[in-house]
Amino acid sequence: MLVLEDGRRYEGRAYGSVGQTLGEIVFATGMTGYQETLTDPSYAGQIVLMTAPHIGNTGANDDDMESRRIWVSGFVVREPARIASNFRSTRSLDDDLTGGGVVGISGVDTRAITRHIRSAGAMKSGIFSGDRFALSDGEQLELVRSGAGMRGRNLSDEVSTVEPFSVPAQGEKIGTVAVLDLGVKTATLGHLAARGFEVLVLPQSVTAEHVLSLKPSALFFSNGPGDPAASDLHVNLLQEVLRAGVPYFGICFGNQLLGRALGFRTYKLPFGHRGINQPVLDKTTGRVEITSQNHGFAVDMPIEGVHESRTGFGRVEVSHYSLNDQVVEGIRCLDIPAFSVQYHPESAAGPHDAEYLFDRFRDVVVANRAAAGAGDAK
Template sequence: MKATNQAILALEDGRTFEGEAFGHTGTTTGEICFNTSMTGYQEIITDPSYRGQIVTLTYPLIGNYGINTEDAESSQPHVRGLVIGELSPVASNFRSQQSLGDYFTEHKILGIEGVDTRALTKHLRTAGAMRCCISTELTAEEAIQAAKDSAPMEGSDFVKEVSTESNYHWDGESRLWNIPSPSQDREGHYEDLEPAKYKLVAFDFGIKHNILRSMRQAGFDIEVVNSRTSAEEVLALNPDGIFLSNGPGDPAALDYIHAEVEKLLGKKPIFGICLGHQILTHAFGGKTYKLKFGHRGGNQPVKDLRTGKISITAQNHGFATDADTLPDDVEITHINLNDDTVEGFRHKKFPAFSVQYHPEAAPGPNDAKYFFDEFAAMIEEFQG
């Protein structure tokens, strides 16, 4: 059911938008950004990489297929707020277990609908991502000030909020170990996977479930470890490979992680995705910088400089690698065709590579899913 609570969205530069609250009421602040995906709102709101952010969805109707536990990318939503054009009054899908509004009420997340998301997105593209406040209780002037008073994304360490407290072996539910069959019906028919061939240690900086699923499908047995795990502790587990996950916040603020990853270079094959790519940038001796409004959506064109092939990719990041700071022994392998930013690289000496985008999608295209098999091939080569 639609909410009737009036709400205001205020940006730190003074621009405001009016709408109606759904889910929770009150006040929330965070950096506002936009995602251009046409579907996958559940995966977006449960992606730990969005910790500390208020997300604007550019697709006009949200909530039409509801929420189900299987499609979540973590155990809970991580967005601080959601901005949409229209909340669907009906959740129509046989897999739906709950409406989006009820899900937000349960988790005390504040959403706002009825906003001109086209105007808001154009403003953010021009002015850049900025701090924001959504409130059902503040005046416009108070909400603007609350946005100004909130913490900036630069210098933030949200990894410590989302990383697992205890290491664990990934097994998920039994259904998550399997690949959906093309003949799947309403009850779900699945095909069993082959036994795992490689032992993987995955750093959890805010890891998505579909990365774990994709790794298992590529033949990896996965031990997930806390972001504060030392290089010595990782090597003591004697993995065949090491994975650096996605996650939220400013990669430059994670110096305690950079130092441990640097110690792992050359010891085992390393693969990084998104924040993991940025952490590897720092471990290599490079630097990162904040993009004006980031890359978030399922339609980002990326060129593989080694083959000339272009993939349409899923992305979610507000920081990028500074190409000019990378040492000579690092080769840039992929670039974004919209703005020429670094989308992937590999080390010329050590078995280590990473990509800035999300080969596991969720949501988005599967053009780049071959990277999981490429990592397995790197391990085979490393083992001789």
């Protein structure tokens, strides 16, 4: 049984592990990439409903894992594949769900549930199977309503690496980038290394003093789950590193944290942006990008005009925005070397529409290093 916070109930079949799970229910619109979705740390604390009706047909493998494990709290599908058929498949999706302890449900009307979430908004939910299916309607609903919501919740410590590690640069090394792991994806690290960065991945608990002691060429904040308003420590760290003149690039959660570091507030979207088909306008080029997104919060900032940072970082403007609902999708600082985007440029939506952002980051770091060298020469 899938139970929503507002009392809606949907009966289906157990899928994956059997038992009970609680989380915020959200929907993802990707027709492909279910394994990347399941292993994206940004989905921690959420029950993910796939709008594509047939899930699991290409099985699962180690290469498509975006992190070390599955992070979703639960999984909702219309029809799971009975047979996994793909030359890259090494196991079934059912095996991964069961092995990862993910409680799921299948055989429900995912289109009806999606329409309801779009109308009522993302909300607390729960899946109950096995012995937990026998609980009364009232008991199940009470468990759902007593569960933790996403607003005001900091999940970075649950998904971040415990120990720092590094990824070597590919080709000619141009510098080092300190990556604050707030839920970073494997593909992101690969893109940074491919641009000549030695990648130093750090736990979310590090201090600004530690980051600066590493003398990085740049700082990168990753995607991640939770409410950016509950991450003041990360905002303070970012402000200190920006004041030291270190170039910055952030994606998803890193975009929201840059917004807050600049003095703007963030807010919770009704049902968020999740999927691999989200259209975004790059205001600099006028080009429309098809992007991959996974976020339930956004930066509150006018999409037109140049604005003054409320925390002393100079002029700021919105660089990208959503064509569906005009949500801020990118921020560019005009007086310091810092920018960010709300979407996931590593996720191959488009399929390569947004990869230029990693090149832009490389160019910013190279230009900053050249400027610093010219200053030293003078």
